[in-house]
Amino acid sequence: MNRRTVLALAVGAAMLASGCTGTGGTSKGADAEAPDDPAKVGGTITVLTHRTDLVQDGTMKKYAAEFNKTYPKVKVEFEGLTDYEGEVKIRMNTENYGDVLMIPAVIEKKDYPKFFASLGTRAERSKKYRFTDYSTVQGKVYGQSPIGVVPGFVYNKKVWSAAGITDWPTTPAEFLDDLKAIKSKSEAVPYYTNFKDMWPLTQWTNVNGSVGCDTGATTRLAEGNPWADGADLRVADTLLHDIVKSDLIEKDPTTTNWEASKPRLAKGEIATMWLGSWAIVQMQAAAKQAGTDPADIGFMPFPAQKNGTFCAVTSPDYQQAVNVNSDHKAAARAWIDWFTDKSGYAGANLALSPLKDAPLPDVLKPYEEAGVKLLDIDDTKGAEVKSLDNQSEVGIYKPDYRQDLVDLARGARKGSLDDFLAGLGDKWTEAQRNLGS
Amino acid sequence: MAHPTRRWRGVTPWLFLLAPLVLLITFTYAPIVNMVAYSFTDWDGVSPGLHYTGAENYAELFTRSELFEVFFVSGYYLAASVVQIAAALYFATVLSFNVRFRNFFKGVLFFPYLINGVAIGFVFLYFFQDGGTLDAILGLVGYDGDRAWLGTPISANVSLAGVSVWRYMGLNFVLFLGAIQSIPGELYEAAEIDGANRWQQFRHIIAPGIRPVLSLSVILSVSGSLSVFEIPYIMTGGATGTETFVIQTVKLAFQFNKTGLASAAAVVLLLIILAVTWVQRRLVPDDKVDLV
Numbered sequence: 001m002n003r004r005t006v007l008a009l010a011v012g013a014a015m016l017a018s019g020c021t022g023t024g025g026t027s028k029g030a031d032a033e034a035p036d037d038p039a040k041v042g043g044t045i046t047v048l049t050h051r052t053d054l055v056q057d058g059t060m061k062k063y064a065a066e067f068n069k070t071y072p073k074v075k076v077e078f079e080g081l082t083d084y085e086g087e088v089k090i091r092m093n094t095e096n097y098g099d100v101l102m103i104p105a106v107i108e109k110k111d112y113p114k115f116f117a118s119l120g121t122r123a124e125r126s127k128k129y130r131f132t133d134y135s136t137v138q139g140k141v142y143g144q145s146p147i148g149v150v151p152g153f154v155y156n157k158k159v160w161s162a163a164g165i166t167d168w169p170t171t172p173a174e175f176l177d178d179l180k181a182i183k184s185k186s187e188a189v190p191y192y193t194n195f196k197d198m199w200p201l202t203q204w205t206n207v208n209g210s211v212g213c214d215t216g217a218t219t220r221l222a223e224g225n226p227w228a229d230g231a232d233l234r235v236a237d238t239l240l241h242d243i244v245k246s247d248l249i250e251k252d253p254t255t256t257n258w259e260a261s262k263p264r265l266a267k268g269e270i271a272t273m274w275l276g277s278w279a280i281v282q283m284q285a286a287a288k289q290a291g292t293d294p295a296d297i298g299f300m301p302f303p304a305q306k307n308g309t310f311c312a313v314t315s316p317d318y319q320q321a322v323n324v325n326s327d328h329k330a331a332a333r334a335w336i337d338w339f340t341d342k343s344g345y346a347g348a349n350l351a352l353s354p355l356k357d358a359p360l361p362d363v364l365k366p367y368e369e370a371g372v373k374l375l376d377i378d379d380t381k382g383a384e385v386k387s388l389d390n391q392s393e394v395g396i397y398k399p400d401y402r403q404d405l406v407d408l409a410r411g412a413r414k415g416s417l418d419d420f421l422a423g424l425g426d427k428w429t430e431a432q433r434n435l436g437s
Numbered sequence: 438m439a440h441p442t443r444r445w446r447g448v449t450p451w452l453f454l455l456a457p458l459v460l461l462i463t464f465t466y467a468p469i470v471n472m473v474a475y476s477f478t479d480w481d482g483v484s485p486g487l488h489y490t491g492a493e494n495y496a497e498l499f500t501r502s503e504l505f506e507v508f509f510v511s512g513y514y515l516a517a518s519v520v521q522i523a524a525a526l527y528f529a530t531v532l533s534f535n536v537r538f539r540n541f542f543k544g545v546l547f548f549p550y551l552i553n554g555v556a557i558g559f560v561f562l563y564f565f566q567d568g569g570t571l572d573a574i575l576g577l578v579g580y581d582g583d584r585a586w587l588g589t590p591i592s593a594n595v596s597l598a599g600v601s602v603w604r605y606m607g608l609n610f611v612l613f614l615g616a617i618q619s620i621p622g623e624l625y626e627a628a629e630i631d632g633a634n635r636w637q638q639f640r641h642i643i644a645p646g647i648r649p650v651l652s653l654s655v656i657l658s659v660s661g662s663l664s665v666f667e668i669p670y671i672m673t674g675g676a677t678g679t680e681t682f683v684i685q686t687v688k689l690a691f692q693f694n695k696t697g698l699a700s701a702a703a704v705v706l707l708l709i710i711l712a713v714t715w716v717q718r719r720l721v722p723d724d725k726v727d728l729v
Contacts, residue, residue: 086691089482089483092483093483104483106482106483106694107483107484108481108484111483111484111485114485195676196562196673196674196676198674198676250567251567251585252566252567252585252587252588253585253588254585254587254588254593254673254676254677255562255565255566255567255569255585255587389693390481390693390694390695391693393689393693393695395692395693398692398693399674400675400676400688400692403674403676403677404676407676407677407678410588412588412589412590412677412678413590413677413678
């Protein structure tokens with residue numbers, strides 16, 4: 001054997017070996033049942049979380065101590081991951097991805113039973129909890145979000161009232177007029193896109209459901225063209241386009257800065273941003289830091305009404321689930337139940353509680369007073385919408401097409417809005433045909 | 438039957454080679470083989486199941502011309518690399534002669550290459566932002582350019598390519614400088630005695646002396662321009678017409694979960710770069726240089 005053959009054989013063997021490194025299948029269909037007697041459950045469980053801030057400042061430890069009062073034998077450890085999605089996605093190719101984790105967005109719903117243990121049937125859980133159908137596969141629920149969020153415009157009340165606006169706009173046209181009034185009467189940037197940081201642009205997809213006030217909005221996405229005339233996303237994208245086109249945004253969207261935008265909104269240098277109820281806490285904190293009044297931070301629904309009422313969609317945050325390979329499923333389940341029901345996590349985040357009978361948080365009191373209807377959207381077709389989204393490469397949950405939309409509106413990209421939205425619709429409906437729905 | 442000591446002599450080099458070979462195979466060849474294997478499947482990057490789909494990914498890639506349009510963006514970086522090589526060559530030549538503060542200037546020119554690409558991306562984001570460093574400096578010299586540097590496709594790509602020149606020129610510069618300094622000093626002395634001026638020294642001694650390094654730099658620049666990633670990904674994320682082929686591939690793999698298709702795209706990029714290099718080697722053969 002000469003040297004070359006030896007080398008070739010070695011490489012060949014390595015190739016064969018690596019060819020076999022596929023992804024391992026796992027046990028399927030296990031249940032994580034709630035323990036009957038809290039004193040008897042034991043074991044050490046690892047909780048993977050994206051809230052690195054809460055792990056670092058010791059808040060999570062406090063939750064664990066509180067949890068131990070009921071479940072003294074369970075030891076809870078936390079692992080905060082900065083790039084949660086990216087890291088967990090890779091770890092999920094093994095069996096070692098914690099005992100409790102947040103379901104990464106990338107996991108397809110139909111694969112939930114392969115990765116997670118079931119928390120119970122939908123019929124039983126939906127009586128008590130919101131968002132059950134977001135993780136239901138064949139009647140079984142695999143995850144539970146500890147909080148709920150509601151989309152809306154975060155705005156600076158002082159700036160808006162200084163421009164003479166007292167009532168929330170009820171149509172996109174009114175909203176545009178209000179922004180124009182702000183532009184002419186103050187120095188503030190009427191609307192801040194957060195173009196560079198990208199993910200704030202994806203929030204616009206949460207408009208879906210608000211315009212038509214329809215709990216079947218997700219099903220409509222799966223079955224129809226989201227950019228058909230009068231469809232929710234078309235209304236939303238048109239409004240964003242018109243805001244940009246009327247020059248009501250920051251001067252240079254390509255270098256925006258999310259962290260810096262928070263104090264600027266608090267100080268009234270920025271008037272409005274489309275975000276969600278989760279952002280209010282952060283804006284109020286920024287206001288305190290900047291020495292302005294946190295009460296100036298306002299929150300309003302998308303400017304569209306059905307029969308005289310505003311509608312706002314509730315949606316879950318990351319959903320907690322039990323690893324199907326966990327050795328301590330009962331303890332893991334106990335943690336999820338306790339964290340969802342008793343921890344006060346939702347209250348601390350000023351968020352919507354996942355419990356159906358819980359009162360609305362303070363930040364949503366203005367919604368309650370204005371009679372805004374909160375919609376729990378039916379998510380049975382959610383998985384289908386996600387795969388359509390990936391298949392078509394449109395990306396309604398990704399920032400790219402909205403960045404293109406903003407570029408189009410400010411003239412950095414050629415074309416018309418109608419053609420652009422029609423193009424998105426074509427890609428979407430073609431993917432629908434390919435997936436045979 | 439070989440003599441025992443001779444047999445051991447045959448094994449010894451392989452023992453030494455074992456560690457690097459294992460590392461090379463584990464971290465370079467095995468992942469490539471995996472990637473090629475994925476390119477024939479419909480894997481989504483996370484699901485336990487994957488199906489063999491034959492050449493379907495490649496067929497899709499070549500029937501969707503818009504996926505190759507992003508190579509126009511590489512043109513900006515290709516043009517920039519011409520500037521980069523010319524500037525590096527100029528500085529390397531100048532600093533190979535006896536210039537005051539030459540070590541200081543060498544440091545200044547090489548320094549950007551030592552900085553992490555992600556840090557450079559953030560630094561230049563502040564540099565180009567509205568009212569940022571660039572605007573401030575232009576303001577000082579009386580030019581009140583009120584423009585969004587990353588605002589239009591042309592301006593953004595030129596700005597990003599400029600950052601790339603700033604970053605990589607140091608590497609070219611050091612390569613050239615090393616090659617120039619390996620030319621024996623007597624040649625210059627002889628040339629000076631014969632009355633050759635600096636330009637003639639460059640033309641007839643330096644340029645032929647560094648030809649292999651020059652051609653290496655060109656290959657690196659071309660493949661670099663085709664696979665630009667870090668700087669545009671961090672600074673614009675591929676928005677406003679700055680998307681490159683690699684950014685597009687990353688988005689296919691990690692945003693749209695089309696790992697199979699993205700792997701195929703990566704294989705195609707590899708083949709394109711190999712092809713370009715091959716063509717270039719055929720056009721400019723790498724002959725042995727013999728100055729003396």
